[in-house]
Amino acid sequence: MEKNHTNQEKEIKRRSTFSVLFYINRTKARKDGTCQLLCKISIDGQAAQFGVKASIAPSLWEPETGRATGRSANALEVNRAIGDLTEQIEGHYRAVRKNLGFVTAELVKNAVLGIAQHKLTLLALFREHNEEFRKRVGVDRVEETYTSYVNSYNHLAAFVRQRLREREDTEARDDIALRALDKTFYDDFELFLRTECGMMPKTVHEHLYRLKKMTRRAVSQGTLRRDPYGKDHPALPERKSRHLKHEDLKRLLEKGIDKPNLQRVRDWFIFATFTGLAYADLRRLSEKDITREADGTSWIHIRRKKSETPSAIRLLDVPLRIIEKYRPERKSDKIFNLYSRTYLIKLTRELGRAYGIDMTFHKARHNFGTHITLSLGVPIETVSRMMGHKSIGTTQIYAKVTDRKVDEDMKRLKKRIGGHGINLYEEETSETGKKGSRMFRQGLKLRISSLLYRKEKQQRQENHSPQPTGFITKMLLPSQDKTGCGKDNNREQ
Numbered sequence: 001m002e003k004n005h006t007n008q009e010k011e012i013k014r015r016s017t018f019s020v021l022f023y024i025n026r027t028k029a030r031k032d033g034t035c036q037l038l039c040k041i042s043i044d045g046q047a048a049q050f051g052v053k054a055s056i057a058p059s060l061w062e063p064e065t066g067r068a069t070g071r072s073a074n075a076l077e078v079n080r081a082i083g084d085l086t087e088q089i090e091g092h093y094r095a096v097r098k099n100l101g102f103v104t105a106e107l108v109k110n111a112v113l114g115i116a117q118h119k120l121t122l123l124a125l126f127r128e129h130n131e132e133f134r135k136r137v138g139v140d141r142v143e144e145t146y147t148s149y150v151n152s153y154n155h156l157a158a159f160v161r162q163r164l165r166e167r168e169d170t171e172a173r174d175d176i177a178l179r180a181l182d183k184t185f186y187d188d189f190e191l192f193l194r195t196e197c198g199m200m201p202k203t204v205h206e207h208l209y210r211l212k213k214m215t216r217r218a219v220s221q222g223t224l225r226r227d228p229y230g231k232d233h234p235a236l237p238e239r240k241s242r243h244l245k246h247e248d249l250k251r252l253l254e255k256g257i258d259k260p261n262l263q264r265v266r267d268w269f270i271f272a273t274f275t276g277l278a279y280a281d282l283r284r285l286s287e288k289d290i291t292r293e294a295d296g297t298s299w300i301h302i303r304r305k306k307s308e309t310p311s312a313i314r315l316l317d318v319p320l321r322i323i324e325k326y327r328p329e330r331k332s333d334k335i336f337n338l339y340s341r342t343y344l345i346k347l348t349r350e351l352g353r354a355y356g357i358d359m360t361f362h363k364a365r366h367n368f369g370t371h372i373t374l375s376l377g378v379p380i381e382t383v384s385r386m387m388g389h390k391s392i393g394t395t396q397i398y399a400k401v402t403d404r405k406v407d408e409d410m411k412r413l414k415k416r417i418g419g420h421g422i423n424l425y426e427e428e429t430s431e432t433g434k435k436g437s438r439m440f441r442q443g444l445k446l447r448i449s450s451l452l453y454r455k456e457k458q459q460r461q462e463n464h465s466p467q468p469t470g471f472i473t474k475m476l477l478p479s480q481d482k483t484g485c486g487k488d489n490n491r492e493q
Helices: 001-014 073-100 106-111 120-134 143-167 183-193 201-221 246-254 262-276 279-283 317-327 341-355 361-378 378-388 391-398 403-417 430-464 471-476
Strands: 017-029 035-043 046-056 290-292 300-304 311-315
Touching: 017 046, 017 073, 017 262, 035 073, 035 106, 046 073, 046 106, 073 106, 120 143, 120 201, 143 201, 183 201, 246 262, 246 341, 262 279, 262 311, 262 317, 262 341, 262 361, 311 317, 311 378, 361 378, 378 391
Parallel strands: none
Antiparallel strands: 017 035, 035 046, 290 300, 300 311
8 A cells, every 4th residue: 555655656746747827917008008918838847938919908807717807809809819829839738748758848838939940850850950051061161071961861861761661660751750769779770881881980980970969959959858879979990090101101202103193193192291281271272372481481371171270381392392393284373283082082092002002192191290290300389280280189199109209209318318417316304305305306307408408409500400310301302303293204295
């Protein structure tokens, strides 16, 4: 008996409270003496109110019943409006609760007024997102990203249709309610992408990420109480090397290729390697982005298309020669007549096969972050500015410091210290000893800092601008022409 009583109490707590109240605004009487009719919806302790397109004389209003009294035309009109509106509210209440699995006063109010009618199904919400995104292309969004969202939508739509056919869902054939999304749907979609579509792990990861973006959008709109995939996401596959191996880059730089189209792609790849420009930035690079300073140096000053962050890059000898090589082919102020992204991807793969290298065009940007800058001792802060990154963290991802670089840095530190001995002492336990120890450590820091400063100053005096070492030094020599950046004997006539 006691158990049944407890269950009844729990059931009462779970039961939703719902009420509709009509009243008049007596504080703001109109010129004709009538007051506007107001409606208040209360659900589970939360209320939402709005004005009704009806008014009535205060003398005809009965607060206890929430209705007009009498048989006048005004009273009959108001009561009729109350009855119709009550029916609408109750209908929207049932619909919202059925579609979402929960209901709030604000959601019912919005449904009644016909405002903020957010999508209640997954594909409809995705279409809404893509349409909004499309309108922003060219403003603060790029076409390529929009295309990726369209592709994700198409794959998701194909999966939903297949899933509904298999389950013989009689309610819907082309979409699925947001409230129906669960872990099973997520896992099945991932399996569909891997097996039916034959996608690689990274591509699967991107499509699932966009599915999660839709559920987060639904939460922000109030059509989902919580994100069903808040903690679900497949681990990114271990990345292959972002940049070319040292020996592969050396082979690409020293060995030419005869096919004109591949030669162009090779030269553009080398140019991007020495400047760090991504495809989108290289494509729109023009004469106005290149400046020549009083000291004779040439610079690229450009805002990255992806992030709108400024980027400043000094042009070395190799990219300057590539610019001059393709100057006769210009059709406008653009530095290069780059191929379309799709065609460039195809040719880059073909170029990689010709050299026996796993290549993507974006690896050129990573080459800049590793081989051309960080590995040659350029400070990461400088690299970050040249690459147009918003934070050093991004630079650390692009420009991975290898064990070889760490080893070289330690050897360089050892060389700088040289024969200057550093005496290390045991710390004293007394207060006097602690104070002396602190003074010693501070003095040691100052001596090392001073030593390093003198060494660096001496090096700068000996060589005004630090020069790269190894095979890259050879590439920067004016007489070096192995990069194919000099006379073009294979250029199309």
